[in-house]
Amino acid sequence: MHPETAVRENNAPMPGRATRNVPYVDFAAQYRSEREELLACCEAVFSRGDFVGGEAIDAFEEEAARLIGVRHVIAVASGTDALILGMRALGIGPGDEVITPPNSFVASTSSIIAVGAKPVFADVRADGNIDPAAVAAAVRPRTRAIMPVHLTGRVADMNPIMEIAEKHGLAVVEDAAQAIGSRYDDRMAGSFGQVGCFSAHPLKNVNAAGDAGFVATDDDGIAERLRLSRNLGLADRNTVTVWGGVSRMDTLQAAILSTRLQRLPRIIERRRGNAALYRERLTGAVFMPPCRPIEFNTFHTFVVQTDRRGELQAYLASRGVGTAIHYPIPIHLQPAASGLGYRRGDFPVCEAQAGCILTLPVHQYLSRDDLNYVADEILSFRAI
Numbered sequence: 241m242h243p244e245t246a247v248r249e250n251n252a253p254m255p256g257r258a259t260r261n262v263p264y265v266d267f268a269a270q271y272r273s274e275r276e277e278l279l280a281c282c283e284a285v286f287s288r289g290d291f292v293g294g295e296a297i298d299a300f301e302e303e304a305a306r307l308i309g310v311r312h313v314i315a316v317a318s319g320t321d322a323l324i325l326g327m328r329a330l331g332i333g334p335g336d337e338v339i340t341p342p343n344s345f346v347a348s349t350s351s352i353i354a355v356g357a358k359p360v361f362a363d364v365r366a367d368g369n370i371d372p373a374a375v376a377a378a379v380r381p382r383t384r385a386i387m388p389v390h391l392t393g394r395v396a397d398m399n400p401i402m403e404i405a406e407k408h409g410l411a412v413v414e415d416a417a418q419a420i421g422s423r424y425d426d427r428m429a430g431s432f433g434q435v436g437c438f439s440a441h442p443l444k445n446v447n448a449a450g451d452a453g454f455v456a457t458d459d460d461g462i463a464e465r466l467r468l469s470r471n472l473g474l475a476d477r478n479t480v481t482v483w484g485g486v487s488r489m490d491t492l493q494a495a496i497l498s499t500r501l502q503r504l505p506r507i508i509e510r511r512r513g514n515a516a517l518y519r520e521r522l523t524g525a526v527f528m529p530p531c532r533p534i535e536f537n538t539f540h541t542f543v544v545q546t547d548r549r550g551e552l553q554a555y556l557a558s559r560g561v562g563t564a565i566h567y568p569i570p571i572h573l574q575p576a577a578s579g580l581g582y583r584r585g586d587f588p589v590c591e592a593q594a595g596c597i598l599t600l601p602v603h604q605y606l607s608r609d610d611l612n613y614v615a616d617e618i619l620s621f622r623a624i
């Protein structure tokens with residue numbers, strides 16, 4: 241099971257006590273609202289029989305490129321593949337260092353390891369995104385790239401990050417997995433760096449029925465290398481120009497993603513409205529990083545910071561409210577990271593947040609009553 245799907249276990253209310261069930265995600269509601277469109281996607285792809293490649297892939301790539309405001313989108317098999325192939329297309333590999341935050345989903349760091357480069361962590365700020373001052377301090381002779389992560393749907397502070405990259409001649413690989421449709425300084429997430437890497441995992445705001453991802457780029461050469469590397473390096477049916485693997489997006493997923501892209505403005509509106517309601521009700525009860533005017537946050541997740549996090553999560557579960565923690569163990573403290581040379585205490589902001597963050601349900605199928613119920617329960621917990 242994908243570890244992020246495991247949060248669904250928290251959807252189950254404790255029997256007998258909850259007066260309402262507020263699931264962290266609601267795939268059943270999504271299916272109910274989109275059934276006809278989804279069945280039409282299946283009908284179209286199955287009747288054409290173009291299960292690999294084909295017109296649905298081309299259409300999705302064009303629509304996503306238009307939305308993000310880049311010349312090319314290349315559809316791939318997952319967000320992790322988007323990061324790996326994106327970095328390979330930039331020539332990042334052994335001997336290179338890539339600066340990234342330690343508080344992301346593990347795929348940000350594991351993709352750096354997968355291309356043979358070394359992750360170098362830089363701490364985050366109160367909003368959970370990488371701190372440009374820490375990035376500047378982490379630049380060393382072997383640094384090749386910066387990988388900011390637009391965590392929770394909030395774009396990292398890209399103006400200073402792009403300045404650092406320019407000053408030192410570094411590439412920028414945006415991990416925009418959680419940020420489709422997000423903006424910063426009137427530019428779309430994924431359009432700042434040489435490559436912007438997106439996930440369409442089922443838990444993302446634009447989600448596939450399985451794994452899928454895509455890379456945005458303005459660079460024709462990078463786009464060409466990505467198209468080859470996702471498809472065994474095949475320039476045509478019989479000509480292999482470079483060695484590659486199979487990292488193509490399934491055509492059926494592309495068809496589904498095209499229909500869901502059309503719904504994105506409404507999804508974002510709902511999520512932003514939900515976040516505003518929480519902010520109105522919960523200010524003073526929990527810490528919610530404020531949104532700056534330069535940001536247009538799409539609230540892939542709604543993360544609050546609070547002491548007694550564990551107790552609050554258990555209390556909410558007993559009241560039928562599903563929650564999650566993104567992420568409880570910073571990447572530099574994971575067993576797999578032991579060879580990287582980091583210790584507890586190296587990234588104090590990230591480490592402190594790991595102990596106090598809690599992700600509330602914010603999805604587009606929540607009613608105002610659901611949201612008010614969650615807020616009421618948090619306020620009653622605070623009063624205990």
Ligand SMILES: Cc1ncc(COP(=O)(O)O)c(C=O)c1O
Nearest residue numbers: 318319320345347348417439441
């Ligand atoms: C920040 C971040 N980076 C990378 C990924 C990897 O995406 P995927 O699961 O589609 O491989 C995800 C999501 O799962 C993510 O949230």
